[in-house]
Amino acid sequence: MKRFVLGVESTAHTFSVSIVSSEGEILSNSKSVYKAPEGSGIHPFEASQSHIASAPAVLAAAVETSKVPLGEISAVAYAMGPGLGPCLRVGGVVARTLAAKLEVPLVPVNHAVGHIELGCLLTGMKDPVVLLVSGGHTMIISHSGGRWRVLGESLDLTLGQLLDQLGRHHGLASPCGRAIEEAAMGGGYRRLPYAVKGNDVSFSGLLTASKTMLDGGTSFKDVSYSVQETAFAMVAEVTERALAFTGKREVMIVGGVAANRRLSEMMTVMAGRHSAAMASSPLEYSGDCGAQIAWTGWLAYSSGSWIPVQDAKVRQSWRLDVVDTPWRS
C-alpha cells in the first residue's frame, strides 16, 4: 500500500513543506525563502520570524497541491539540524504539532543526509561520492559501514558562503551564487589563492583576495570568473582524490551550489577521467526544500527510526557522520 510522509525544512533561509509517497513521488514541495537585506547575511531571528509568518500558507499549499488528505499521512518528518537555532525551532514546533494532531510518528532528519538521499532519488545514483555544496556545507562524502562518511571538507567558509560574501561585498543581496554565475560568463582569469590542505579546502584567503581585487578596480565579471575557476577546481581536486580512494563509480553534486553549470562541467570532466558517472541534483531540488526531509523521513520511518512527539528537539550542530542509515544496510 502506498504511504505518505510530510516533511518540514526550516534550517536556514527556507521554510518548506513537502509530501512524498513511499514510491518516491514528490507530490508537493511548497516553500518560502527569507531574503536578507541587501549587503547583509541571514539574521537568524528575522529568518525565524519570516518562517513563522509563512508557515500556515506554505503548509496549506503543500497539502492542497499533494491532494493527499491529512488523515492519510503516515509520519511527519522535520529537519532536526544542523542549522540556525531560531529557524530550526519553527520547523520543530510545526512538525511536532502536526504529528500530535494526526497521531502519527515524528521522524527527525539530518538536513545534510536529506540533501544526499533526495539527490540519490532524483538522479538514480546508488552509491556515489557526494559533493555537498551549499550555504551550510562543503563536504566530500561517501557511504561506508552504515553511515555517510566525510572524506574532506572546508576548514572555514562553505562554498556558498564564499560566493554570498563576495556578492554582498559587491552590494548584492544573498544568496548571490546565481548572480556570480551569470557575471562570470565571458569573464577573464586572474590568479587567486588556491588552498587545498590534505583532502580539505580553505576559502577564507580566496575570499579576502577576491574582495581586495574588486576594491582594486578589477571588474566584478573577471573576479566572479576567477573565483569560480579557483574554488571549483579546489573542490573537484578533493572529490577526485576521494573517488580514486574509494573506487566508486558515481559522483553526485547536491546542495544549492549544485545549480551551477560551470561546477557541473568541471566535475563531469573529472569524473570522466575515472569512467565514473556524474550527476547534479535537479535545479528545483538542489537547494533546501521539504522534499529532502520528507523523502529521508520516509526512508528512516520505514526502517523503524522515529521518536515520541514529546522527545522532539533541535540540534544546531549535528554532523552527518554520526547518523545511522539503517535503510542503506
Ligand code: AMP
Ligand atoms: P542551500 O543552502 O542548499 O539552500 O544553498 C544555498 C546556496 O547556494 C547559496 O549560497 C547560493 O548562493 C548558492 N547557489 C544557488 N544557486 C547557485 C548557482 N547557480 N551557482 C552557485 N551557487 C548557487
Ligand code: MG
Ligand atoms: Mg542545505
